Structures are given as C-alpha cells and as structure tokens.
Amino acid sequence: MSVSAQASSHLIDPGAEVNSRPRALIVLTIVTLILTAVGVVLWIAYAGVDVMQGNVQRIFYIHVSSFAGAFVALGGGVVGGFLYLWKRAPKWDHFALSCIEVGFGLSLINLFTGMVWARPIWNTWWTWDPRLTSAAIQTLTYAAYFMLRTGIENPDTRRRLASVYGILAFSTVVITFIIIRIRPDTIHPAVIGASPQNAEGGFELSSSMLATLSYTMIVWSVFVPMVLVWWRIRVENLNERVNALRAQILEK
Amino acid sequence: MQTAQVIPDTTAYLLLGLGVTALVMMAIIGRIWLRWMDLRNDEAVLHDLDV
Numbered sequence: 204m205s206v207s208a209q210a211s212s213h214l215i216d217p218g219a220e221v222n223s224r225p226r227a228l229i230v231l232t233i234v235t236l237i238l239t240a241v242g243v244v245l246w247i248a249y250a251g252v253d254v255m256q257g258n259v260q261r262i263f264y265i266h267v268s269s270f271a272g273a274f275v276a277l278g279g280g281v282v283g284g285f286l287y288l289w290k291r292a293p294k295w296d297h298f299a300l301s302c303i304e305v306g307f308g309l310s311l312i313n314l315f316t317g318m319v320w321a322r323p324i325w326n327t328w329w330t331w332d333p334r335l336t337s338a339a340i341q342t343l344t345y346a347a348y349f350m351l352r353t354g355i356e357n358p359d360t361r362r363r364l365a366s367v368y369g370i371l372a373f374s375t376v377v378i379t380f381i382i383i384r385i386r387p388d389t390i391h392p393a394v395i396g397a398s399p400q401n402a403e404g405g406f407e408l409s410s411s412m413l414a415t416l417s418y419t420m421i422v423w424s425v426f427v428p429m430v431l432v433w434w435r436i437r438v439e440n441l442n443e444r445v446n447a448l449r450a451q452i453l454e455k
Numbered sequence: 456m457q458t459a460q461v462i463p464d465t466t467a468y469l470l471l472g473l474g475v476t477a478l479v480m481m482a483i484i485g486r487i488w489l490r491w492m493d494l495r496n497d498e499a500v501l502h503d504l505d506v
Contacts, residue, residue: 257462259469261469269476312475312480319475323465431483435487441494445497452504
C-alpha cells in the first residue's frame with residue numbers, strides 16, 4: 204500500500220489496524236518535527252527583531268499560526284460533524300472529536316501567547332477587547348463541547364448532539380477571525396492586512412518577517428493539526444476495539 | 456546628531472510564551488500517549504480474561 208493510501212485509510216477507518224504504526228504517520232511526524240524546528244530557527248535567526256517591541260514580537264509567529272491551525276482543526280470538526288449526521292458512521296464522530304480536541308489545544312496556545320504578548324505591549328495581561336472576548340468565548344464554547352460529550356450516556360445521542368454542537372460552535376471561530384475587520388473599536392492589530400484605526404502594538408512586516416510568518420502558518424495549519432489529529436484518531440480506534448472486546452466478554 | 460534607537464528588552468516574555476506553548480503541546484501529546492497506554496493495558500487485561 205502506498206504511503207498516501209495508507210494515510211487516508213488509517214485517518215478515517217476506525218477498523219484500521221492499530222497495532223502497527225503506519226509508516227506514513229511516522230514519516231509525517233518526523234517531517235512535522237523538522238519543519239517546526241526549522242520554523243523556530245527562521246524566526247530566531249532570519250526574521251529579524253522589531254525595534255519597537257523587541258523579542259516579544261516573535262511570539263506572533265506562534266500566536267497567528269496557532270490560530271490558523273485551530274481554524275483548520277476546528278473546521279475539520281465541522282466536516283466530521285456533517286459527515287456523521289449524513290452517514291451515521293461512528294468513524295466521522297471520532298474524526299470530529301479528534302479535530303476539536305486538537306483545535307481546542309491550539310486555541311489555548313493562541314489565547315495564552317496573546318496574553319503574554321499583551322503584557323509588555325498593552326501593559327496588561329487581559330482586556331475585554333472585542334477580539335480577546337470573542338477568542339475567550341470561542342475557547343470556552345469548545346470546552347463545553349467536551350462537557351456535553353461527557354454528560355450524555357447513549358452513544359448515538361452523544362454523537363448526534365456533539366456533531367450539531369461542533370458545527371454550530373464553529374461560528375465562534377468565524378466571529379473571532381472577522382471581528383478585527385468589522386469592529387473599529389478593537390485595539391488588536393491585524394498582522395496581515397490593514398489594522399483597525401485604534402490598534403495598539405501593530406508592526407510593519409518586513410519581507411523576511413512575512414516569509415517566516417507564511418512558512419510557520421503553513422506548518423502549523425497543515426502539518427501540526429494533521430499529525431496530532433491522526434495520532435488522536437488512533438486512540439479512538441483503539442478505544443472502539445477495547446469497547447467491542449469488553450462487550451464480547453460480557454456477552455459470554 | 457543621530458541617536459541610536461534602544462530596542463526594549465522583552466525577551467523574558469518571549470520565553471514565557473514559548474514555555475506556555477510547550478506546556479500546552481505537551482498536554483495534548485501527553486494526553487494522547489497516556490490514553491493510548493491505558494487502552495493498551497485494558498486490551499491486554501481483556502484478552503487475558505477472554506482466554
């Protein structure tokens with residue numbers, strides 16, 4: 204089986220062999236680690252320092268990229284949710300759950316790195332700015348997704364409601380993305396495109412900064428979510444197998 | 456006369472941000488790994504019971 208065929212079968216098939224470690228996943232994990240390390244080297248050694256903000260400006264390479272990764276992963280949750288509601292196959296619920304778990308983690312990174320950047324630049328860890336508020340609501344909305352799943356006993360009901368919730372919850376991600384472009388009162392700068400008129404702490408992207416940001420955004424929005432979601436799906440597949448084995452023993 | 460611009464020293468905040476990122480990534484990966492090991496253990500016990 205080719206590496207790409209192996210990748211697609213293991214990604215979406217809960218019956219895929221979980222004992223073996225798919226070669227494609229190992230290769231993808233190693234490639235992702237290397238690409239991430241190269242990204243760190245780029246933003247330390249190549250991108251250059253912002254003279255107004257100092258080294259803390261470099262945090263934007265993670266802050267922006269982790270949001271891009273969260274956007275992709277949580278978008279995967281929407282795809283998984285729709286496919287589950289359509290096909291009613293548990294594998295799509297596993298896919299959605301894995302995507303949302305990874306997306307939630309990346310959202311936390313986005314939120315925390317933003318707070319750390321804000322402290323020296325805005326002189327505060329937190330302010331109820333529209334962008335920060337929507338990002339906090341987004342993270343809390345997805346935290347509630349896990350509580351919802353834990354609170355429902357029946358697997359079919361849990362999967363159905365979680366799919367609907369996962370689809371609706373994505374609206375918070377879209378709002379977080381567009382809010383700095385539609386609310387003029389936000390102080391959050393836009394890294395790409397024109398910043399709002401009240402933005403504080405914005406900076407000009409030099410060509411080396413833009414190249415580095417583009418690179419890290421690709422790594423964090425394609426490779427990082429893909430490899431984490433794939434490993435997470437393997438856990439769900441194994442969980443499914445253990446549950447089946449447990450049921451089989453109880454029937455005897 | 457030109458005065459050299461002083462770049463603010465905000466390296467500590469950069470390191471804090473990197474630390475937080477590493478912590479969250481370790482939590483994501485650690486959770487996957489622990490759950491995996493837990494399930495493998497459950498599977499082995501169930502196989503023993505089945506035999």
